[in-house]
Amino acid sequence: MAGTKRFSLLDAILNMICVVFVAEAAAPAAAIGNSQYFWWLMLIITFLLPYGMIVSELGSTYPDDEGGVYDWVKRAFGKRVAGFVAWSYWVNFPLWMASLALVFPDTIGTLMGIQLGSVPSLAIELAFIWTVVFVSFSKASDAAWLVNVGAVLKVGIAIVLGVLGFMYMSQHGNANAGDISTYLPNLADTSSLTYLSIILFNFMGFEVLATYTDEMDEPQRQIPQAIVYAGAAIAVVYLVSAFGIGVAIPVADLTVDSGISDALSVMVGTASPIFVVVSVVFLLTLIGNMVSWSLGVNTVAAKSAEDHNLPGFMGHKDPKTGMPNGASLTNGVVASILCAVSVFTGFDFWVLFAAQIVFLLLAYVPMFPAFLSLRASDPDTRRPFKVPGKGAVLKVITYLPVALLILSVIATCVPLSGEEVADKLPILALTIVLLAAGVSLMVVLNRQDPRPGDIVE
Template identity: 60%
Template sequence: MSNKVKKFSFISVILSVICVVFVAEAAAPAAAIGNQQFFWWIFLIITFLLPYGMVVAELGTTYDSDGGLYDWIRDAFGDRWGSRVAWYYWINFPLWIASLATLFPDILGMVLGVEFEIAPVLLIELAFVWIVVFMSFSKVSDSAWILNGGAVLKVLIAVSVGGLGIWYAVNNGFASDMSPHTFIPDLTNTNALTYLSIILFNFMGFEVICTFAGAMKNPSRDIPKAIVLGGLAIGAIYLFCSFGIGAAIPADQIDPDFGMIYAVMTMVGEASPIFMLICIVFLVTLFANMASWSFGVNYVADYAAKHGNMPKV
């Protein structure tokens, strides 16, 4: 019998899905597609998100362990491929955390109204990385507050950006052309099509939840329901947040890295307390996002190591 203390309620599982899968900073690149994004969001929710979620839910409820996709691949193709997948899955994490670390000093500088020199920038980036590392040391069953809190803050940001977009459009008009033909997908627009991979990426992460199965009260019941409900909520959140960004900044001028932050700045002003608050909350969600993913990738690597398919370090 497992010695783990199972603390995840069904609500916590849904919030974990949102915390892991919804990436606030990824809404801007999708908004750069323009009004065509709404078609592609809905199309990919139906053709990718729901089928992918159901596949993951089926596999996740079959394997009540921390191995996640490592177990799935190892049982299907053997230890060699299980080992490779565990490594590939883990190695994306340090690369991703480094990319988010570079965002942190710039956004913090916007809040404080300063431009950091290279030494403070490096210190801030290293501090971000190591805080996430130390957060990931705890068991996921004892860290529900990180996942729950991160999900709530992410939803608040998305709702705020979408709401501000409506307010801005009512008072100033839409920054983008809202003619009906702009919502029809243009398959000849290669620039827009290149961003479709961003939408697909925005839906990835359900497999992370399956590594939490051992910390759930009833994974066979909770995982499928949470993936469906959480997935639909995530799709709606992305749509609303992307709408808010597009309302303030023309699609061809959206910065893929700071698009959401610049959109809020445009709508309320750089000196506005609302802008500063959203920036601070956004920075907090970066910690939650990385910590939630660290639980998944580290669990998979640790599980593979215990089964002799990763170095025991």
């Protein structure tokens, strides 16, 4: 239709940067210490490359699957397995939104030089949540400017951190200096292994692009191109930002929810205009990040609601825009409740953020074998992009990421030593409760659904 906004290749690349590069996750990754650089490079090779290639093939082969990972798993294994994906994929979002909401009052309080009370903090958290909800009512092409600005601002933060890191190190040395052995992984240090899930989480989100196919002119070509270009840029940006934080703050003093502010305060001081500007920009990028993820998550939730895997009200779409506003409103309500409950339960940023990571990683586990299943069961469909390799090579490309996902989930929520019990028990408890809730909900809803959970033909 003439005059209709379209989602260009540049929009797609910037959207991927905004979705996949998560500024708030740079600090937990830096908490690994000097060995983070080893893990970044190793996981880029063993996870990011296979994941990017598989999503490129699935997204370009099935461009009409607006539900992305949900539709791909449904094609391969039916709607019951896809229901698990939908629940995990959806529930991560309000957890994530609530965790980021908790960052806002602390950052604003630091900028103002005051300690905000519970009521003002909750008001700020709710303002953040519902700003994201209302912006997410807009179509991706209409909100592309916000996402594009968010991507540029995120890259700007990373560059500033990297440049300041080099300047700081040249004058004061590396806060985490050590011999070559400190740059190698210490598998006996289970507490640092917990943060490996952060690096995997930092790579997630390429499949969100598949939810924009109806607004692209050539999705078969644009999806692989955007993933390749954005993936290369994101890998560099992450390494630069991780370096900037790592050289300024000793690992023992690094806090996972305010690592960027901590690093900046050491390098330039809290009174510096650089500190103020970057802190404000950081808060703005959190809004852009949530908006860029919202369409993918809400589309999956709406499709799952149509299949009776999620409540019907989550499938409501605006009659004018076609946007899944029911899922978006549900996100806002759940995230608001989590923030209110955190006042009494003591759930902090890390508990909600870690639980969110667990569910997001779990949502991807069935996607990889679904790719292999569709390659075998649907060989005649044209594949504009095809993952290279066959036989054993293709199985390694498929199942190595699955093993990494499962190990990361375990390392995040299961205490691997006595010292971790106090920190991980709340995460494990929240994970178990939400998993039980998801399974119970699907059992009840599927009893009301007369359609079988057949594999899509």
